[in-house]
Amino acid sequence: MPQEHIKDQLAKGTWLTYRxxxxxxxxxxxxxxxxxxxxxxxxxVSAVYRACLxxxxxxxxxxxxxxxxxxxxxxxxxxxxxxxxTLRRIVGDNPTDLKISVMTDAERTDYHTDVLPKEQxxxxxxxxxTYIHQIPTALDMIKDAAxxxxxxxxxxxxxxxxxxxxxxxxxxxxxxxxxxxxxIVDSYGSYYSEQIRDITHMFMRAVEGKGIEVGIHAHNxxxxxxxxTLEALIIGANRLDATINGMGRGAGNCxxxxxxxxxxxxxxxxxxxxxxxxxxxxxxxxxxxxEWGYRIPYMLTGQMNMHPRTAIAMREGANPDDYVAFYDxxxxxES
Amino acid sequence: MPQEHIKDQLAKGTWLTYRxxxxxxxxxxxxxxxxxxxxxxxxxVSAVYRACLxxxxxxxxxxxxxxxxxxxxxxxxxxxxxxxxTLRRIVGDNPTDLKISVMTDAERTDYHTDVLPKEQxxxxxxxxxTYIHQIPTALDMIKDAAxxxxxxxxxxxxxxxxxxxxxxxxxxxxxxxxxxxxxIVDSYGSYYSEQIRDITHMFMRAVEGKGIEVGIHAHNxxxxxxxxTLEALIIGANRLDATINGMGRGAGNCxxxxxxxxxxxxxxxxxxxxxxxxxxxxxxxxxxxxEWGYRIPYMLTGQMNMHPRTAIAMREGANPDDYVAFYDxxxxxES
Numbered sequence: 001m002p003q004e005h006i007k008d009q010l011a012k013g014t015w016l017t018y019r020x021x022x023x024x025x026x027x028x029x030x031x032x033x034x035x036x037x038x039x040x041x042x043x044x045v046s047a048v049y050r051a052c053l054x055x056x057x058x059x060x061x062x063x064x065x066x067x068x069x070x071x072x073x074x075x076x077x078x079x080x081x082x083x084x085x086t087l088r089r090i091v092g093d094n095p096t097d098l099k100i101s102v103m104t105d106a107e108r109t110d111y112h113t114d115v116l117p118k119e120q121x122x123x124x125x126x127x128x129x130t131y132i133h134q135i136p137t138a139l140d141m142i143k144d145a146a147x148x149x150x151x152x153x154x155x156x157x158x159x160x161x162x163x164x165x166x167x168x169x170x171x172x173x174x175x176x177x178x179x180x181x182x183x184i185v186d187s188y189g190s191y192y193s194e195q196i197r198d199i200t201h202m203f204m205r206a207v208e209g210k211g212i213e214v215g216i217h218a219h220n221x222x223x224x225x226x227x228x229t230l231e232a233l234i235i236g237a238n239r240l241d242a243t244i245n246g247m248g249r250g251a252g253n254c255x256x257x258x259x260x261x262x263x264x265x266x267x268x269x270x271x272x273x274x275x276x277x278x279x280x281x282x283x284x285x286x287x288x289x290x291e292w293g294y295r296i297p298y299m300l301t302g303q304m305n306m307h308p309r310t311a312i313a314m315r316e317g318a319n320p321d322d323y324v325a326f327y328d329x330x331x332x333x334e335s
Numbered sequence: 336m337p338q339e340h341i342k343d344q345l346a347k348g349t350w351l352t353y354r355x356x357x358x359x360x361x362x363x364x365x366x367x368x369x370x371x372x373x374x375x376x377x378x379x380v381s382a383v384y385r386a387c388l389x390x391x392x393x394x395x396x397x398x399x400x401x402x403x404x405x406x407x408x409x410x411x412x413x414x415x416x417x418x419x420x421t422l423r424r425i426v427g428d429n430p431t432d433l434k435i436s437v438m439t440d441a442e443r444t445d446y447h448t449d450v451l452p453k454e455q456x457x458x459x460x461x462x463x464x465t466y467i468h469q470i471p472t473a474l475d476m477i478k479d480a481a482x483x484x485x486x487x488x489x490x491x492x493x494x495x496x497x498x499x500x501x502x503x504x505x506x507x508x509x510x511x512x513x514x515x516x517x518x519i520v521d522s523y524g525s526y527y528s529e530q531i532r533d534i535t536h537m538f539m540r541a542v543e544g545k546g547i548e549v550g551i552h553a554h555n556x557x558x559x560x561x562x563x564t565l566e567a568l569i570i571g572a573n574r575l576d577a578t579i580n581g582m583g584r585g586a587g588n589c590x591x592x593x594x595x596x597x598x599x600x601x602x603x604x605x606x607x608x609x610x611x612x613x614x615x616x617x618x619x620x621x622x623x624x625x626e627w628g629y630r631i632p633y634m635l636t637g638q639m640n641m642h643p644r645t646a647i648a649m650r651e652g653a654n655p656d657d658y659v660a661f662y663d664x665x666x667x668x669e670s
Binding site: 192193194222223224225226227228230231234255257258261262270271274275277278282296299300303321322323324327 | 527528529557558559560561562563565566569590592593596597605606609610612613617631634635638656657658659662
């Protein structure tokens with residue numbers, strides 16, 4: 001038994017070893033874009049790209065492939081659409097090991113038109129984001145992107161609002177598609193680590209023997225994005241989403257700098273991320289133009305397993321610090 | 336076996352039940368006092384006291400009993416000493432269920448003189464804080480306070496810097512004293528949840544059958560104070576330290592509002608804590624007079640298992656946002 005234990009530890013990675021299978025995707029520009037309608041200037045996006053390259057990050061997600069018939073291009077920045085020429089302004093032909101990712105939202109993407117054949121694109125990975133009721137559409141999107149030559153992932157959103165039996169069924173369906181990874185997405189930031197353990201086990205069972213990795217995308221509403229990412233990784237999730245400085249909608253995401261401090265793979269470098277934060281994120285945060293990170297209204301929606309939209313609206317409203325009024329409001333809505 | 340499992344779950348508390356043995360100590364004024372040399376005005380201390388009462392918190396720690404021969408009273412606020420008349424200005428005779436706690440630091444407390452016999456004091460709990468090399472002194476302090484009629488706890492600091500064999504020995508010694516609780520203190524905020532699990536098990540074994548509870552005092556250097564507090568509580572720690580808004584030295588502590596959102600005991604109320612944050616903590620934070628909470632320099636000392644003092648000095652210095660220079664400095668000091 002002790003030998004089994006050691007074998008198990010080595011396979012999982014220990015304090016002294018590491019799991020080379022673990023790959024990090026930086027989602028700073030994609031999830032951060034949900035704060036500012038994807039209106040980052042090229043200098044900022046380029047700084048994040050260079051930081052990811054220098055830090056040894058495996059993949060970087062730039063934004064969405066939104067349907068221009070649904071979202072008017074004038075209403076959002078270029079990273080809502082990630083046109084080929086937009087991406088190439090930053091990455092050229094991307095002659096690097098860093099994979100380029102975009103997200104395609106089910107029912108909000110004209111994927112037949114806007115997802116080009118792989119040979120015409122600098123994009124490597126298409127991540128199909130879907131709510132459970134959109135899975136039929138998502139299945140077609142997955143097939144379309146895989147047929148076009150991309151690595152494809154399925155990101156099942158808001159799983160904390162799904163009943164266990166339906167979730168099991170959804171996972172079984174998604175695990176039978178040509179995806180390379182299936183992501184746990186804690187959209188409401190409502191999971192505790194104990195729950196993340198159970199869910200990761202459930203996802204691992206669903207993909208067993210299929211050559212599909214489990215991923216996690218955590219939100220920081222309850223200050224657990226990093227803790228929950230570690231829990232999933234310990235159980236066996238090998239695809240980890242993180243963002244520089246934790247930037248992301250509402251309470252934000254798992255901070256990349258924390259994750260790099262934990263992972264032992266020598267290919268990862270913390271210093272370039274700190275440099276990027278100092279030079280680009282600190283000035284941005286101080287400017288007050290964008291707000292992200294743990295705050296009490298997000299905590300409340302996380303605790304109540306609600307979408308953070310009411311908390312975001314409250315922070316943008318006339319009384320951003322009246323936590324009591326917001327608490328009374330969400331309690332009222334619950335009852 | 337399934338029945339054992341259910342029995343175990345009920346004993347530990349589940350999502351639907353709760354463990355009435357769990358008690359929370361609010362340490363806002365004590366740990367927060369490390370930021371401002373304990374110079375809180377009475378209005379602020381009184382607001383925290385009233386919030387704790389209304390929220391159903393079990394105990395509140397006001398500060399230290401520092402030796403006035405070591406710390407000149409002019410150099411620190413009154414909460415560094417917690418004289419009887421100072422405490423009574425806020426709590427009167429404390430005709431409530433909330434227990435009043437003070438901390439006594441080994442080798443920095445004239446405990447024979449300054450810890451009065453219980454019948455002359457409004458204090459209920461004396462928490463003896465000790466580094467491992469101070470344990471002989473701490474043992475005498477524990478005996479002294481217990482003989483005088485107080486509930487006494489031992490808070491073993493900086494355990495992440497102690498070798499396991501020495502730690503086992505220290506716990507065995509402390510578990511043989513008249514304490515009611517033995518606290519895990521992650522002074523450097525350097526523990527991951529997996530480690531907290533092992534350490535909590537170790538503490539539980541040390542106090543088994545002695546009628547002593549295990550407690551935890553976590554720091555937020557790696558954004559894990561709340562996550563680690565939950566881990567310890569799941570394993571069986573029944574004494575939880577938290578602070579309003581996470582206020583505390585450096586990266587701060589486990590936020591009380593997060594913990595109350597998790598615990599199911601109906602005696603706990605979140606709303607009064609939110610009210611206190613809105614009315615007293617938000618203005619204080621905005622004033623810029625005090626800074627606390629997760630920041631990258633604290634993350635770095637946490638990751639390197641170092642005392643946060645260099646990070647605190649850096650944040651108070653000329654270049655509080657130069658994370659790269661600070662990173663280079665701590666790497667240099669390590670090597």
